[in-house]
């Protein structure tokens with residue numbers, strides 16, 4: 357049977373990227389997705405905004421919702437301070453398998469813990485099962501209709517503290533209207549929109565950065 361897009365992307369990484377070199381994995385994926393076949397990675401343009409926010413926050417504990425092929429896991433983990441860690445959640449087993457290999461190829465397996473399962477099931481387990489007290493940074497990039505329910509769940513599980521930063525991909529395209537309305541109108545968040553473009557295209561898209569105020 358024909359390979360899947362993530363499988364072809366992983367093959368390309370193994371053929372072209374230098375093992376242990378996270379930046380070469382990132383560049384290889386972006387070049388492939390721009391030149392050969394589009395994939396829903398956050399990409400280089402929005403990725404540099406993601407980098408900037410991760411560097412500002414310098415999180416000890418980061419959470420990513422929606423690993424897909426691991427592109428943004430690599431972007432985030434390469435910037436983490438020593439001893440810090442990224443937990444990334446993915447419920448598609450095939451994608452999770454590919455992502456683990458991409459993260460390994462980048463040499464970041466010691467900083468990234470990929471949790472296989474649905475965010476709605478895993479978020480309530482973060483404290484007991486994964487020793488998380490509170491989260492410093494969350495990157496939301498999974499199904500767009502899950503951003504709001506999962507944010508409410510993070511609140512209800514007391515996993516946010518004053519200053520926790522939520523960064524949401526695709527708030528314009530495909531769009532997350534209910535999430536955007538919530539974080540922009542709630543007195544518990546200070547939100548800021550970073551205008552950019554949908555990965556590898558000229559379409560408008562952007563990231564919403566929301567700081568939890570406690």
Ligand SMILES: Nc1ncnc2c1ncn2[C@@H]1O[C@H](/C=C/CNC(=O)c2cc([N+](=O)[O-])cc(O)c2O)[C@@H](O)[C@H]1O
Pocket residue numbers: 396397398421422423424425445446447448451473474475476497498499500502525526529530554555
């Ligand atoms: N509740 C959940 N728990 C765990 N894993 C979950 C999950 N919901 C989705 N996922 C996983 O997260 C990824 C989905 C991303 C949706 N992005 C998108 O749909 C998307 C679409 C476009 N686009 O169409 O242009 C552009 C983008 O940047 C996008 O992120 C997939 O790997 C999926 O298996």
Ligand SMILES: [Mg+2]
Pocket residue numbers: 396397398497525526
């Ligand atoms: Mg996205």
